[in-house]
Amino acid sequence: MAAEGPRVALFATCLVDLFRPSVGFAAVKLLRAAGCRVHVPRAQTCCGQPAYNSGDREDAKRIALQVIEAFEDADYVVVPSGSCGGTIACHYPGLFADDPDLAARARALAECTHELVSFLVDVMGVSEVTARHPATATYHDACAGLRELGVKGQARTLLDTVAGLNVRELPDSEVCCGFGGTFCVKYPDISNAMVADKVDAIVSTEADTLLAGDLGCLMNIAGKLQRRGSRVAVRHVAEVLAGEPEAPPIGEAGELS
Amino acid sequence: MTTHRPSAFAENVPGALADDQLQQALGNIKQGFVAKRARAAGDLPEFEALRDHARDIKDHTLNHLDAYLERYESRVHAQGGQVHWCPTGEDARRAVVDICTRVGAERCTKGKSMVAEEIGLGDALSAAGVTPVETDLGEYILQLRGEPPSHIIAPAIHLNRDQIAEDFRRAHLTLPPQRALDTARALVDEARGTLREHYLAADVGITGANLLVAETGQSVIVTNEGNGDLTQNLPRVHIVVASLEKVVPTLEDASTILRVLARSATGQEVTVYTTFSAGPRRPDDPDGPEEFHVVLLDNGRTGMLGTEFQEMLRCIKCGACMNHCPVYTAVGGHAYGATYVGPMGAVLTPALQGVEEAGHLPNASTFCGRCEAVCPVRIPLPGLMRRWREREFERHLTPLPVRSGLRVWAFAALRPRLYRLAMRAPLRVLGWLGRRRGRFGWLPLASGWTNHRELPAPAGRSFMDRWRAEGRDDT
Numbered sequence: 001m002a003a004e005g006p007r008v009a010l011f012a013t014c015l016v017d018l019f020r021p022s023v024g025f026a027a028v029k030l031l032r033a034a035g036c037r038v039h040v041p042r043a044q045t046c047c048g049q050p051a052y053n054s055g056d057r058e059d060a061k062r063i064a065l066q067v068i069e070a071f072e073d074a075d076y077v078v079v080p081s082g083s084c085g086g087t088i089a090c091h092y093p094g095l096f097a098d099d100p101d102l103a104a105r106a107r108a109l110a111e112c113t114h115e116l117v118s119f120l121v122d123v124m125g126v127s128e129v130t131a132r133h134p135a136t137a138t139y140h141d142a143c144a145g146l147r148e149l150g151v152k153g154q155a156r157t158l159l160d161t162v163a164g165l166n167v168r169e170l171p172d173s174e175v176c177c178g179f180g181g182t183f184c185v186k187y188p189d190i191s192n193a194m195v196a197d198k199v200d201a202i203v204s205t206e207a208d209t210l211l212a213g214d215l216g217c218l219m220n221i222a223g224k225l226q227r228r229g230s231r232v233a234v235r236h237v238a239e240v241l242a243g244e245p246e247a248p249p250i251g252e253a254g255e256l257s
Numbered sequence: 258m259t260t261h262r263p264s265a266f267a268e269n270v271p272g273a274l275a276d277d278q279l280q281q282a283l284g285n286i287k288q289g290f291v292a293k294r295a296r297a298a299g300d301l302p303e304f305e306a307l308r309d310h311a312r313d314i315k316d317h318t319l320n321h322l323d324a325y326l327e328r329y330e331s332r333v334h335a336q337g338g339q340v341h342w343c344p345t346g347e348d349a350r351r352a353v354v355d356i357c358t359r360v361g362a363e364r365c366t367k368g369k370s371m372v373a374e375e376i377g378l379g380d381a382l383s384a385a386g387v388t389p390v391e392t393d394l395g396e397y398i399l400q401l402r403g404e405p406p407s408h409i410i411a412p413a414i415h416l417n418r419d420q421i422a423e424d425f426r427r428a429h430l431t432l433p434p435q436r437a438l439d440t441a442r443a444l445v446d447e448a449r450g451t452l453r454e455h456y457l458a459a460d461v462g463i464t465g466a467n468l469l470v471a472e473t474g475q476s477v478i479v480t481n482e483g484n485g486d487l488t489q490n491l492p493r494v495h496i497v498v499a500s501l502e503k504v505v506p507t508l509e510d511a512s513t514i515l516r517v518l519a520r521s522a523t524g525q526e527v528t529v530y531t532t533f534s535a536g537p538r539r540p541d542d543p544d545g546p547e548e549f550h551v552v553l554l555d556n557g558r559t560g561m562l563g564t565e566f567q568e569m570l571r572c573i574k575c576g577a578c579m580n581h582c583p584v585y586t587a588v589g590g591h592a593y594g595a596t597y598v599g600p601m602g603a604v605l606t607p608a609l610q611g612v613e614e615a616g617h618l619p620n621a622s623t624f625c626g627r628c629e630a631v632c633p634v635r636i637p638l639p640g641l642m643r644r645w646r647e648r649e650f651e652r653h654l655t656p657l658p659v660r661s662g663l664r665v666w667a668f669a670a671l672r673p674r675l676y677r678l679a680m681r682a683p684l685r686v687l688g689w690l691g692r693r694r695g696r697f698g699w700l701p702l703a704s705g706w707t708n709h710r711e712l713p714a715p716a717g718r719s720f721m722d723r724w725r726a727e728g729r730d731d732t
Contacts, residue, residue: 007731012720014670018680019713021720028728039730040721045670051663053624055646055655059667066671147626172287176583180623182659185705187621189270192709193587194623223710226696251713253695 005035009074013084014046015215026242027080034124043070047084077113082145085115121154131243134164138207142214179220195224211237222250259591266617269592290580293524312634314510315571325471332474336536338549346376349554354385362460368485369393370465375596390455392484407590410576462492466499475535479528495546502570517633522575571634578628600628600638619645688717
């Protein structure tokens with residue numbers, strides 16, 4: 001890593017923290033390879049989106065303030081999730097609309113917060129990776145990354161440089177997988193219909209690997225593929241871009257880490 | 258089968274998902290409306306700029322709504338028409354029924370109007386002894402079936418041709434029973450023939466309005482069937498039923514809205530018929546009604562002005578949000594139990610019927626954002642749905658388990674050290690239990706998830722704990 005590279009604070013997200021640490025380590029590896037100095041602030045838990053989207057604005061504000069305090073010293077905040085990244089980058093400033101000082105701090109944080117893959121390509125100018133991953137993969141555009149943060153071509157650009165990886169376009173790749181945070185347990189039948197359509201589309205590509213940039217969507221899709229008995233491997237895109245993933249595919253057995 | 262109440266949404270869902278015929282009909286939306294809208298938007302280089310312009314026109318009008326409505330009214334008066342201001346649906350029903358009674362109407366024809374659906378105008382007319390006949394093909398079919406619309410521009414989108422043929426055989430008893438009704442053409446021809454007699458016999462014609470133009474006092478309707486023209490030109494009396502946010506300042510503004518409306522709704526550059534009407538027949542006009550009335554409905558809308566929900570009043574009722582909504586296209590419109598369905602209905606219905614009754618609708622969204630991405634007037638629909646969730650939460654309408662769950666979770670999330678400590682043991686246990694399969698088919702308290710899908714097992718140790726043990730912050 002370059003001693004004078006930008007200081008990047010990694011916001012791991014609660015799902016990566018609890019379910020899939022390998023994504024966090026892959027993000028660190030990619031950021032360092034791009035010349036960033038990475039640190040992981042200790043005072044992080046969650047971005048507050050579950051409270052925010054449940055209408056609990058006060059708790060969302062308290063959690064947002066905790067994130068602002070823990071991350072505002074960094075040059076950039078990078079998040080391996082378009083959904084959590086979008087919450088910080090697009091929604092935090094609005095939470096503090098009635099407090100000019102906090103709103104200014106929220107805006108400053110919002111402006112330096114990026115989703116991981118788009119940060120690598122758009123900010124750090126990364127155009128290729130050195131990874132190798134022999135597979136035929138298809139890629140799902142997770143909603144918040146796509147529509148809030150404009151993450152679309154960046155992942156494809158980098159995936160095209162992974163040795164041995166063949167990427168096929170997913171039909172209706174921009175249609176929601178039905179996860180939606182608490183939606184998937186509040187309206188399980190509708191969520192199931194949506195993820196069933198997504199799984200049909202994935203299977204129709206005959207790819208052996210499904211990639212996306214948001215762990216919530218990935219757990220939903222992996223869970224449905226596996227319930228159907230499918231052998232498609234599901235991974236976070238960062239794991240493939242970083243190369244030599246330490247963890248087995250999502251929902252598959254492997255070494256306890 | 259479905260209950261027409263927004264509070265019955267969750268009960269309506271399983272039936273809708275299990276209805277194979279409905280699912281097939283909904284599947285057509287993707288290839289139809291979605292693909293056509295994408296093509297139409299792509300073919301017009303200035304489409305995104307037009308959307309901004311349409312949004313600005315509506316915002317400007319809403320900020321000066323009183324002035325534009327008064328100007329519209331004075332223009333209608335000057336042209337010999339009357340405007341009836343109706344604060345509630347009851348007022349609007351009474352205004353229409355009173356006109357019909359005064360002119361001794363027995364039969365009326367009715368163009369498609371979501372506002373008429375909103376206020377239950379058809380039933381009010383029938384109760385007053387005036388037989389209403391729907392002239393929009395989709396609405397006509399639904400009238401035969403006694404069903405509400407399931408889509409704001411394609412009211413019978415949930416039906417297939419065979420069902421419609423059956424309805425026609427049941428309703429049109431004077432026609433030969435063995436006639437062929439296996440093509441869309443045959444169905445359209447039969448409806449046209451039947452409706453022709455109604456157009457000629459009607460005393461009153463009722464239409465909605467896509468736009469009201471303040472500078473000219475005109476009301477504008479767009480149709481693809483031409484039924485609106487026959488509905489408003491042939492009878493003695495023409496009644497326009499419109500909600501008051503339909504007004505725009507000028508004809509130029511109306512044309513901007515029409516350009517984004519047709520493309521967003523059906524992917525057309527312009528609808529087949531765009532009809533402007535202004536007042537009753539003048540001495541030199543070859544045709545037109547003797548009386549012209551505008552029934553202007555508020556029904557809670559002015560209460561949205563100046564609030565966080567004002568942006569919803571920009572809506573031009575194109576239906577693009579529902580065509581692109583994965584929830585709407587999974588369950589169809591009837592499950593919503595409301596006049597307005599899909600994302601726009603999820604924001605508007607709580608405003609019209611109360612969030613106590615309609616709380617499900619803004620909650621049944623993944624916030625995928627596709628609706629906002631296609632809305633021609635850029636209404637932030639997911640953001641407004643979230644605002645309704647906030648109103649629910651403030652008023653303690655959010656279910657208790659969700660509230661207490663959030664409280665416990667937020668308490669921990671705000672104490673990172675406690676959070677880490679509290680997660681350590683459960684992660685260990687779940688990681689150990691899931692080590693052989695890497696996932697769970699069932700877990701206590703997780704049935705909402707595991708009824709339909711496997712739950713990936715956590716790794717056993719959190720990223721933050723592992724980073725502390727193995728990682729190193731760069732300086």
